Amino acid sequence: MVKLYMTRCKNNSNSIKMEGGSPLGGSVRIQGSKNAALPIMAACLLIPGKCTLRGCPDITDVAYMIRLLESTGAGVEVSHTAEGIDISIDAGNISGCRLPSRYVKAMRSSVILMGALLGRTGEAYVDYPGGCVIGERPIDMHLSGLEKLGAQIWTEGNRIHAYADELAGAQIRLPFSSVGATQNIILAAATAKGTTVIKNAAREPEITVLCEFLNKAGAEIILTESFWTEGRLIIKGTPLSKLHAADFDMIPDRIVAGTYMFAAMAAGGSVNLENVPIEQLHSVCAVISKMGGSITYSPKGKTLKVSAPEKRELKNIDFIETDVYPGFPTDLQSPLMAAASTAKGSLTIKESIFSSRFKIAEELRRMGADIVTDGDTAVIKGVAALSGRNVIAHELRGGAALVIAGLAASGITTVSDISYINRGYQDIVGDLRCLGARISYE
Ligand code: EPZ
Numbered sequence: 001m002v003k004l005y006m007t008r009c010k011n012n013s014n015s016i017k018m019e020g021g022s023p024l025g026g027s028v029r030i031q032g033s034k035n036a037a038l039p040i041m042a043a044c045l046l047i048p049g050k051c052t053l054r055g056c057p058d059i060t061d062v063a064y065m066i067r068l069l070e071s072t073g074a075g076v077e078v079s080h081t082a083e084g085i086d087i088s089i090d091a092g093n094i095s096g097c098r099l100p101s102r103y104v105k106a107m108r109s110s111v112i113l114m115g116a117l118l119g120r121t122g123e124a125y126v127d128y129p130g131g132c133v134i135g136e137r138p139i140d141m142h143l144s145g146l147e148k149l150g151a152q153i154w155t156e157g158n159r160i161h162a163y164a165d166e167l168a169g170a171q172i173r174l175p176f177s178s179v180g181a182t183q184n185i186i187l188a189a190a191t192a193k194g195t196t197v198i199k200n201a202a203r204e205p206e207i208t209v210l211c212e213f214l215n216k217a218g219a220e221i222i223l224t225e226s227f228w229t230e231g232r233l234i235i236k237g238t239p240l241s242k243l244h245a246a247d248f249d250m251i252p253d254r255i256v257a258g259t260y261m262f263a264a265m266a267a268g269g270s271v272n273l274e275n276v277p278i279e280q281l282h283s284v285c286a287v288i289s290k291m292g293g294s295i296t297y298s299p300k301g302k303t304l305k306v307s308a309p310e311k312r313e314l315k316n317i318d319f320i321e322t323d324v325y326p327g328f329p330t331d332l333q334s335p336l337m338a339a340a341s342t343a344k345g346s347l348t349i350k351e352s353i354f355s356s357r358f359k360i361a362e363e364l365r366r367m368g369a370d371i372v373t374d375g376d377t378a379v380i381k382g383v384a385a386l387s388g389r390n391v392i393a394h395e396l397r398g399g400a401a402l403v404i405a406g407l408a409a410s411g412i413t414t415v416s417d418i419s420y421i422n423r424g425y426q427d428i429v430g431d432l433r434c435l436g437a438r439i440s441y442e
Contacts, residue, residue, distance in 0.1 A: 013441035015416040016429055020388055020409040023269030023308070028434040030257045030275045031426040032057045032084050032250035035206045038109045039183045040213045040248060041065045044089035045072060045116040046190060047217050049245030052088045055081070056250050057426045060419070062087070064107045071103070072096050072117070084250075084426060091120070098125040101159075105129065107423075111139055112180055114162055115187030118151055120240065124162045128155070133395045135355035141174055141181035148172050149188050149196065169194030169237055177202040177231055177324045183210060190219045192237040201233040204325040205280045209251050217246040252302070254280040255331045256425060259400050261285075261306050262335040263432065265293050265314060266342065266408035270307035271435045278304055283328045287336065290317045291343060316340050316347040316382055323352060334360050334401035337380055341369035342408050346381040360398030363391040367405055367413070388413040393420045403428060407437055414442065 032055040042065070044051045056062055058080070066076050066087070073095035077088040097117045104110040104127040117124035129139065143153050146162060148170040153162045169192050174181055182202040189196035201207065211221040211233075220236040227233050257276045264271045265288060278285075278297050281304075285295050292309035308314060322330040330353035340347040341364055351357045358373040365371055367389045370381040388411030393399025399421040406413030415421075418441075421428055432439050 014418060015414050015442040016403060016418050016421070016439060017412065017414045017442045018403065018406045018437060018439035019412050020267065020407050021411070022267070022436070022438065024264050024267045024271050024407070025269045025436045026434050027272035027274060028260065028431045029083065030252045030260075030273055033206065033253040034059055034061055034424045035204075035255070036209045036251050037062055038065055039112055039187075039206060039210045040250075041069060041087065041089060042112050042116045043187060043210060043214055043217075045069065045074060045091050045094065045113065046119050046187065046240070047243045047245060048092050048240065050088055050090040050092070051217070051245050052086060052247040054086045054247065054249050055083050056085050056087050057253065058085045059422060059424055059426055061107050061109070061423045064103045064110070067103045068099055068110055068113060071100050094120055097121050097123045099127070101127045108132065108137060109180060111142060112183045112187060114142065114160070115146060115184035118146060118162055118164050118167060118188045119191045122164050126160055128158050128160060133359050134357045139180070141176065141178045142184045145172050145174070145181055145185040146188055149185070149192055151188070167192035169196040169235070171197050171199070173199040174201060176200070179204050179206065182207055182233070186210060186214070186221065186233070186235060189235040189237060190214055190221070191240050191243070194237055196235040196237070198233040198235070199231065201227070201231040202324060203228065203231055205251065205254065205277065213246065213248050216248065218243045252277050255329065255397070257281060257304070258284045258329070258332040259335045259404070260431065260435065261288055261304075262332065262339040263404045263407055263435070264306045265291055265308045266339040266404045267437070268308045268311055269436065270305065273304045273306065274301050276302050276304040278302065283326055284332060287317060287320065287328065291315055291339070312344070314343040316343040316345040316380070318346075319348045319350070321350040321352055330354055330357060331397050333357060334398045335404055337361065337371065337378065338364060338401040338404040338408070340380040340382065341371070341405060342384070342386055343382040346379060349378045349380070351376050351378070359394045360401050363394070363398075363402055364405055366391060367409055369405070385410055387411055390414045390416065393417045396420050396424045400425060400428065403432070407432070407439070
């Protein structure tokens, strides 16, 4: 049984303390992608053999997914490396399909295990993943997609029971390009009888790389031009017996890279980010440039140099709307809000993906930010300076935004409830220390 939570110099701290006001400088390597690792780990349940996923992030959501995989009878081994963790998953003998509530509820993305379990065993029992502070997060599109593939789904209290004698390929049009629903359908359709076509599928890099992994393991998922232009994804069902073990190098985390890009803009200075998936960050680079930042990329080491303008030259763009990929990512909306808080002029953000992703604004206001939110819109008027405060992380990316604000603020800031941040950032303190920040776990 893997130790639940791999810690890296966090010694179970619950808060982060930093002294802001100094520009950043230095280099750091970007960790493996949380949102790519989780679905690929789930996909390993389909494969009757041992897969090794190299360069995964050492974060709590990955630890929870390991627990969930172990609960089905899969064997999991973890080895720590300089960059993160390598995870070997042997799903040769799957014995269970009832997932433990404790870990299902700890992490929203546990819901995609339904598709993998249906594809492998024909049955899945999971809890309804609750809503969270960024929005209700229903799973209607997941369930209707699985039903179209032939699953019978009913609820027993707060648990969902899914059963399928045989999954059969179907034509499925998603009303919204949901990342999780697309992943769930892919995982169930990969071994279904016949061909599935998903229309309006999500096109995030985390979808593409899930398909690449499954194809490497013997599946047949076709990413034609129409996938990139209209989200049309073709999955030709492959018998389970044809799937085989595959090793895979995890892609870097574009959201962690973007977080540190906005940290440099907010605190000032110039940083080198290594192992950056620049091709996935065009919308973010465009915003950074419009704010006065300069960006240079060197393919060697996939190194991105981000330099902030002089403090008084950091300027807000007028408007941004979060969108599905390749639009501006909702996961970087809060980090942008933090950087915008001390930029000249005002920025209006329209959050179009989640129903309430502005909770962190109230903590930023306590630091002196001028932010007014109304429904799906937030207006940030840049102020001369933020002041260090004791603030609380209410969710993952909002917590990272508070760290960014603390680096820009004058004085000392303490961010508590950092368990949210540890869900997605392997070692935000260690990384920012590499970039010259005066920051520590408390
Ligand atoms: C994934 O969440 C990511 N999580 C999120 O990152 C990311 O913000 C999101 O995609 C959008 O890019 C992981 O990959 C683990 P969605 P997911 O289904 O799959 C609504 C982070 O910080 N919806 O694309 O849950 C939903 O309520 C996290 O790393 C339905 O209405 O996102 C939301 O408003 C946060 N019915 C919108 O669609 C459904 O059946 C987008 O959700 C499914 C979704």
